[in-house]
Amino acid sequence: MNRFSSISLSAKACALASLVSVSAFANSPVNQAPPEPTAEESVRRAIDNICGDTWCEGDFQFKFLAVTFDKDQLQTDLSFIMYPYGEEENLLEADGSGAPVLHCQIEGFADANLILTPNGSLVDPFYTSLSDCIGSHETTILKRLP
Helix, strand or coil, X not given: CCHHHHHHHHHHHHHXXXXXXXXXXXXXXXXXXXXXXCHHHHHHHHHHHHHCCCHHHCCEEEEEEXXXXXXXXXXXXXXXXXXXXXXXXHHCCCCCCCCCEEEEEEECCCCHHHHECCCCCECHHHHHXXXXXXXXXXXXXXXXXX
C-alpha cells in the first residue's frame, strides 16, 4: 500500500463517518417536530387559554388537569383544581395536590370537533355549560369559606 492509497482509505472512512453522524442527527428526537396534541389536550388548552378572560379573573385560581371524552355517555369530563386566591400556600403542595379535584361533565359533547371552532376556541354552547358548572363549584366553595 502506498502513501496515497492509505490517505484515500482514511478520507473514505472519514467521509463515511460524517455521513453516519449527519444521518444520526437528522433522525434524532432533538431534530424532530414535537408530536401533535391529542384532541383532549387541544380542548384542555382552549379552556386554559380563555381562563384569563373569564372565571379566572374572579376570586379563584384554576389549574385545569385533564379532559376526557365519554362517547358512550355523550359527554366531556373536565377535571380541575379551583381554590381561592391567596390560599395556594395552605392548600397546595408543589405537585398541585392538596386541593380537591373537581369535575364538570358537559353533556352532548364527546368530541373535540363539536367543542372547538376552526380557530381553536370553544363553541358557545359548550362554553356556556362549562361556565355554569364552574359557577356552581364557586358557589359551593364560597359557602365553605369563613
